[in-house]
Amino acid sequence: WAHHSGCTMCGYFNDSIPDITEKEIARQFELALQKYQGEKIVKIFTSGSFLDEREVPTVMQRKMLEKFFEKADKVIIESRPEFIENISKIEPIPKNKVLEVAMGLESANDRVLKHSINKGFTFSQWRDAAKGVIDRNMELKTYILVKPPFLTEAEAIKDALHSARKVSDISDTLSFNPVAIHANTLVEYLWSRKLYRPPWLWSVAEILEGAAEIFDGQIKCDVVAGGRRRGAHNCGKCDGAFLNAVERFTLHQEKNAFKKLKCGCREEWLDSLEVEGFIKG
Template identity: 40%
Template structure:
């Protein structure tokens, strides 16, 4: 299940220092659009500062930089204050997405008392709630408490891929597709909804192969999940992906690939969305050329589930260089970012 040598190398990249930020306030909080109730609506998002993911204590996922915000000094009373901060900041929104540095349902990261306090406030202030968890915390005993509160809940699981080899050798997730399937069954039995995260272009997987894996993974989960979120890679600090990227040995995925996945999966039996973090920027999904129009169409199609404008733009655009790049990259061991490599070589020659 675990490539221990790979996990050890990822662990080495993680800094020893801890966040010195205010323990009484979340890492971040903002508002965005999502469709957790079947239509686009304003949604608040909060990232609570915690002691960190249970998996972080062993290693970390190859692309995840949430450990940059953890603090072992966080106390239970700090988390109560963070919850108060979040609900004071809701404004008029009645929809909230909750993230931590790991799993909201991990009682070592978010103690049961804090969770109950949060859920009491959620019941009074929210119509819809999304929280994130690894599969090991999704069981009837651990979830029984939150079922008692009168708020609709969707649990998000980072499956990343239904291919266990990719999960083990590329992502270092420490989980399996079988565990995801069991978690989906538990959620269905409890009447809770499920959002599935899939990761586009993890390290050591070509973009061409990853697009194929995304489409296959969507098929594999289509009858298990309420929706699927395609998360294209974005480069986070102190990660294996950042190390490769800085050496010019990794390139984030193209926006064209996200559009392809959305268009090819729209009739697979579950809603598929993508809100690219850092889209059209060098550390996020981007094409060779500026593609703000395509990025906006990806957001719009995801929110409305109307793919007609995205399809028209995609079909009427010249994508020959995109397909050529994917074929070239697919023949290589690494997913080289050729432009970055050229820039690095140019900078090196100037210092000689």
């Protein structure tokens, strides 16, 4: 997708080499196995779609899963929805083992998917693929983007929580991903011209607290470049405390992690919720 069109915020293409052979992937896998110490949960992160045969040949998909499932209880893979049907090629999953499939939805709003993110699919297409995961008795992790471009701070909060509600019945885990500014992306173009600001950590806290009220499963949040200009941040003084709270919320599902956080920049954040739609940046 990145080479055909690409999502507005995604910088994976900067670090991915397109012409990797099966032999080279096998060698990378062998090196990874040398570091594997029998951890019970393994995530295979390919910066793309594990089930896309152009990225990881089916033979290697099977080999990786078979090897990790010898000791791991759970393996996590990522995929775009159009490749979910390829799961049939790696079945069956060993008895008493769990395969979790993580799919980036980003937003349940088709206008946001098309015009803000350029995701390349609709919510109904994503949901059909998600049902394919659940029908196979596999677990589903849903990625939701926090503050896609062209949305105000207030709109971004509403969109994230709306998306959480729309997938709460089918997801085992929700993972909220605040936008970070990656090189050579449309988001960087907007940011460099003061037409976009990464989300406030106040907004991240608001979304996580709101999601906990409507979703009973695991809720996670990975703040890339948190506290920096290119990532979700507040004023700088309170960023560390907020990031620690996000970590506690994610690792321990500590729903009250943000309750005692205070900072003078809260007023500026509240102002931005009211006026951002009337100004640039």
